[in-house]
Amino acid sequence: MTKEAPLVSMKGISIEFPGVKALDNVDLRLFPGEVHALMGENGAGKSTMIKALTGVYKINAGTITVNGQNRIFNGTADAQNAGIATVYQEVNLCTNLSVGENVMLGHEVRGHLGINWRKTHEAAKGFLAQMGLTDLDPHTPLNEISIAMQQLVAIARAMVIDAKVLILDEPTSSLDANEVQDLFRIMRKVRDRGIAILFVSHFLDQVYEIADRMTILRNGKFVEETMVKDMPRDVLITKMIGKNADELSLIGTKSRKETPQAATDRPLASVRGFGRKGSIYPFDMDLFKGKIMGLAGLLGSGRTEIGRLLFGADKPDKGTYTFDGKKISIDSPANALKNKIAYSTENRRDEGIIGDLTVRENIILALQATRGMFRPIPRKEADRIVDKYIKELNVRPADPDRLIKNLSGGNQQKVLLARWLATDPELLILDEPTRGIDIGAKAEIQQTVLDLAAQGMSVVFISSELDEVVRLSDQITVLKDRHKIDLMDNDDTVSQQTIVEDIANTSVSGQSQGKEER
Amino acid sequence: MMKKSASRQAGFRLSPRAIPTVAAVVIFLLMLIMGQVLFGTYIRLGFMSSLFMDHAYLVILAVAMTFPILTGGIDLSVGAIVAITGVVGVKLMIAGVPAGLVIVIMIAIGAVFGLLAGVLIEEFNMQPFIATLSTMFLARGIASIISTDSLNMPQNNNFSWIGGEGLKIIDNPKISNDLSLNFGVIVALVVVAVSYVILHKTRTGRTIYAIGGSRSSAELMGLPVKRTQYVIYLTSAVLASIASIVYVAGIGSAKNTMGVGWELDAVAAVVIGGTLITGGYGYVLGSVIGALVRSIIDPLTSDFGVPAEAVTIVVGLMILVFVILQRLVTFVRKE
Amino acid sequence: MSKPAKQQSEDEGPSFLRRIFGNQLIWSVVAFLALIVVCTLVDHSFLSLSYNPRTGGLAGPLITMIQESARYLMIATGMTLVISTSGIDLSVGSLMAVAGAAAMQMLINGVNVWMAILISLAVGLVLGCINGALVSILGLQPFITTLIMMLAGRGLAKVITNGQNADASGVAGSGPLRWMANGFILGIPANFVIAVIIVCLVGLLMRKTAAGMMIESVGINQEASRMTGIKPRRILFLVYAISGLLAAVAGLFATASVMRVDVVKTGQDLEMYAILAVVIGGTSLLGGKFSLLGSAFGAVIIAMIRKTIITLGIDSAATPAFFAVVVIIICVMQAPKVHNAVAEFKRRRAMRQSAEVVA
């Protein structure tokens, strides 16, 4: 594209954390008016590179030039002042404040008497509308909206800063197709204003759609910088993970759809009229041994709520729960675990990892909880379990004594999966298990899920990637506005398209009001 | 989407974050009424006047404490700062330094301790609790080194008008029906107003709330966290010196043992006022109510004729009942 | 609240050794030795130990120091667990007074000494459980809950003794209790030995079972812990109960040493000392990873600071200031900024050079 000088140029960047060299002599250039994709598998150093640029981490070697000037930032504030707006990988907003306050924090509209809140909220509304969040009231407390919406709010916040460089670290990880398109529309608009965008995503389709140029990292080392159009997909994959692309893409090619549900089987778990006021309208669901139930729906359609109810993370206020033929009442995760039900959360940071504990402790924690505090897992057994899952799920670095908060996002996700597998559940509920996971690992996790089902585990699979749901599930429950609107056997007639149409064509509003009143 | 329209339909809805504060107001009024019904002396102009005049200092301290607590921190040094600024202030007055200058010096001393706390917290990673516990010991210790005497302000100083009897707005034959006001109360009101503006109308104030929500997020959002932390501990220390000015002017003397345990009264006031001790939520007006509630507990226990030994138990239980009630109200409202 | 991301990377010790000891502990040891040196300079016989046939134990300044440290060891241990769950227990000082008052009053009333010990421990445990119930079941904030208990406990002590400073020094048959605080085991103060044994027991309970890990887990992220199947409420209840029980032990130590409870002074301000000990020992007030060994060391340092104050004959007016200065020095030395200063300096220099090369 442009032949101008780069807006940002990072040369020979190295960053060392105790025990790991996260970045080793890496270069990165951002040109104005370009979307630049930073590629690499989990733990390659993408987020670290971004944090190096914005001064969150101190660099051990290298130079950073912004606009031709040698710069070292002392934190995000500095970087912002130099025109670099950043949306970090983990949503970093303040849950105690409202959506509007979060968007405008530090940039509130001021009048004669300090902040003019009316104008501030109006401005926030404008920025939210840009992100397609036209209906979101800026006064809503942030902790009342879903992670995905929070991610959009975070991006809206980045728009507030009149930036020359916009950095988006995995902004699409929890968005569905529509939101991604909205986001891309904005990114293009911004790019056309001559702003440099740094974009990180594990979705190759997205990268090929939006990015102009890419830099590939591997194991903290610089591999290559090229134009996207010159880089064939399979070559890219090989460069990123060093594996052959063919090894990855073999999974779930409709193979499972040939085994529709035998109607006579007794379900492992079954709920009737299950619901909770304010989160999900009553629904029925049957889950079978060895089968995968996919949940499909748009953002905020109630998929997570179903997962949480089935696990007892929230208490249901209606309906019955039958498990293995017995009526059970599940009012806490501890209780669910006793019944061999496990749930991996979509909110990794707040409900998943225990940041200051080691990988080992994070893995055995749930298993330990089922045994009770006074029957500790013998060290040997713990080591065996931990080693097994670190290997099986390919957690990197494979060091069980590392604090989990220091792992890259994708690897944290793998550790969480390991935590639940270690409890040997009969019903495994996975909420966005592949969020933020690189293509190699995603294939591995998907394969793991299939294997588990094949071994007889019942799986509930929740994902914003419809494609993934369609590929893995035996049956798909479709949700809209917190109603279960459909249950389909995943046979040849089902595709992403049919599900999207199903959602679009079903109306639930009348139904919902009726139910609410009763 | 759905959520939003739902809240629109509900029309007027008390923000759930304000509920504990509103509960504090309601319970305060109930306590007043109870006192009036049982003992007949609570809803009197004189009682109200002295409630405010005698507790102007606590209102200021509660406001001071609100700042660090909103960020999830705490300032344990406020009581000790009252002592050291008071002792130094009266010493200076005895030495003949004019009142205006004395006030400036007292505030400067407070600021020094606030700054020290800020440095310990921000530069040396000390947790606020420990940093301000240290400055508390330090301030109290220096105050004791300076003097352990009860220092009396010289006669005819031009200082005591601040805390003195002040003006009588309504002067009835009986003092218990006088409505009076002194400068200390006005200072407290100004402090409350200014703090309200800082917290709700300035970016610094919003940063304080953001830090309380999540410090690391606030940093990654590019907010001036470090600077704000300095502002917070400076503010609380300076307000403590202002409380000292008001209090010392009121009683006309100062002493190294002044203000022992006031930090805990201030914390209690802040918490009663609905501010979360872990930070992020709360209002400075709540703290004012909290201070008043805290103040009215003592006369109530004494009027109830609680046996001497059990007084602190009853005070504790009253705060407990209060916190539990507040919790229930919050819970019910949420459901 | 999590620590600023910038510092997170610097907090981790690289080596295995550092992990075990933590930087904190090294500095505690240094501070401890420094205090001993100062004391020895002033009082040349500070380190001297002699055998005192009257008491059947060793005598000397260090001995009185560790004798005093026993009570700090107890409350610091309980406080460590509470702080690890990101709570705080301000009531330990008052609970000491309650347990002490109960024991003394019972002795005066002719209760058997063992019975008195048991009941006063039970009283501490029950009050600790009340703290625990309020925090875990009602979900009240630990700071305010234990602040209330601090007020109420002090009152309870006064109620138990009718406002008097119950004096059981003349009660016959109180030998075992007296021995607990004043006796010696193999020449070493019995209360110190008992305290060390209790600390070890708690340590074993924490580290040989999964209790420690679960406590830390709850302290780091309560919601995530709940989602993992841990029952945070039970854990919270447990730590406050333990803290109450250990405070009662400390209360027995404090009162049995003179066989007399002082309803106002017994345990006064000791919650602050306990918190300081915990922090000096390297456990963060934000909760999470805890180190009982560190806290134990912190407790001994607190006793050592107080001993130093007496040895140096610091004017009583100046003692708080001296205390503050020592604490500030220790905490500042522990700050990552200080022990990373050298590394940071090198890094800056390297960066500057590379910048020059580029320019």
Next chain:
Amino acid sequence: ACGSSGSSSSKGGDKQKTIGFVAVGPEGGFRTANENDLKKAFKNAGFNMIYSPTQNNDQQKQIQAFNKFVNDEVDAIVLSSTEDSGWDESLKKAKEAEIPVFLVDRNVQTKDESLVASHIGPSNEWAGQQAAEFVNKNFPDGANGLILEGPAGLSVVKDRQKGWDSKIGGNIKVLESQSANWSTDEAKTVTAGLLDKYKSQNVQFIFSQNDEMGLGAAQAVDAAGLKGKVKIITIDGTKPALKALIDGDLSLVIEYNPLFGETTAKTVKDYLDGKKVKKNIVIDSKVFTADEAKKVIDSRAY
């Protein structure tokens, strides 16, 4: 809202008179005995007494209680202050409301003598003097000793010290004064430390400013094997101290007589009946040696 109507304690001819007692609150030996005695005496004299203690010796809480009593229009206020100054503003209010104020135990400095009806209490200086004279008498050739003080800055501490300083002989050497915060347990630790420190200088006496600390000191002395060799003098005269005196743990106990409730009640009554009362009523206290202690120990109420 002017609610003067419902006052429960308004002045009226034959009605029971209400007394507000601004107290310190139970803090052990002396104080508890004193306040209980006052309460009992006033009750016996037919008064209704409202009791309001402070916490942490906080003067502010006392001021608040005082002002509340003024607003309640009690008939008289009895004030047992934690501090000897800082009362002018409140006393003026009381005067305006025509409520007489009686100081008990501690005296208070005022600009205007007329603000206070009377002060009733024993003398701290006197107690300090007795201690000094005992030491002078026992060690005519001079001696080394220690002083255990109360919390730095309290006026009791200063007055007792002042009394001591005014009488102590020139050949008596105080090696060190340390605060043990009125506490038995701290006194034991502090004394043990000081005895270690001054081992070579032959400590011969310890002047402890109250009984509690004296008892702690006695135990430290005992543990160091110095019982009988170190004379311990304490002030207050509580029962445990007298017992220790008889047992030989202490050498002299100077009473600081807490039992002046009757005197106080009578003074208040007289004043309210329009009689003239003395401005300063000093309560007599005794000095106990072991022999004298034996005589009173059984009848001692506190």
